[in-house]
Amino acid sequence: MSGFESWARMGGYAAFVWPAYIVAFAVLGSIAAQSWRRYRASLRDLDRLQRPPRER
């Protein structure tokens, strides 16, 4: 078994270790992406409202 395979098997606990990392980064990544999208949307909205009427 190669070094990478051995590492990826996590001593037989791969079925628990990898899902834990996936859940952690999926949840935190999702809330980070949602926060960023909301921020960008708020900037776009504000920019549209602050533009002089002719440019709208």
Add this chain to the structure above:
Amino acid sequence: MLTRLANPARFMRISGVVLPPLGVATIMVLTVGLYLALFIAPPDYQQGESVRIMFVHVPAAWLALFAYLVVAAASALALVWKHPLAEIAAQAAAPLGAAFTFVCLATGSLWGKPMWGTWWAWDARMTSVLVLFFLYLGYIALTNAFDDMARGRRAASVLALVGVVNLPIIKFSVDWWNTLHQADSVFRMGGPTIDPSMLWPLLTMGLGYLLLFKTLLLIRMRAALNEAKARALRLAAPARRPAKPLPDATPVLPPVLR
């Protein structure tokens, strides 16, 4: 310091400067933390490689508690001084705290199955963390539950303050009751009992989670302030618009006045 930052315009200016380096630091520290957790930290002599779950589970628990402290402190400031920035901070922190609590519960369950032989047990530590998760959900639901947004925010702030009683229960549950969950091994009287080869990766991941929380808190607070400004502009828009003459210049008068 707090009063100076409590001005929304000043907050936007300072957070705009702080946010980019904070975001870069978050990515860097989390990358280093992951490297230490997955490649450098040794397997535990009893738990083997499953101990690597600790590096995503324990910092999530720390941040779940820290975020609740932020929500409660900001709610207290909002209730006492009625400062809008405090309300915005509490509302921005609550979903982040809920996310960290969910990560703590899910990764704890994934750690519990191979170590304890069960996904879940109704022991004091796990149950009190589940209650914390419901407190976050309750806070988020209450802020949106009323037509009058101010009433909703006030009710949610009171709930946040009442929920503070759960924090010492979570912290000391492993000392007060006989639980399946292990006792504290990092933040305890007499110093950490965990080996430095595992402690440093754990602290690095903890710092990474803390930086992530702060970055996302600033982003969400800035978004909320932008949305509030946009709402105010929409409300003010009809008043600012000059009165347009009717397409037909002839005034429509009642028959008596013609």
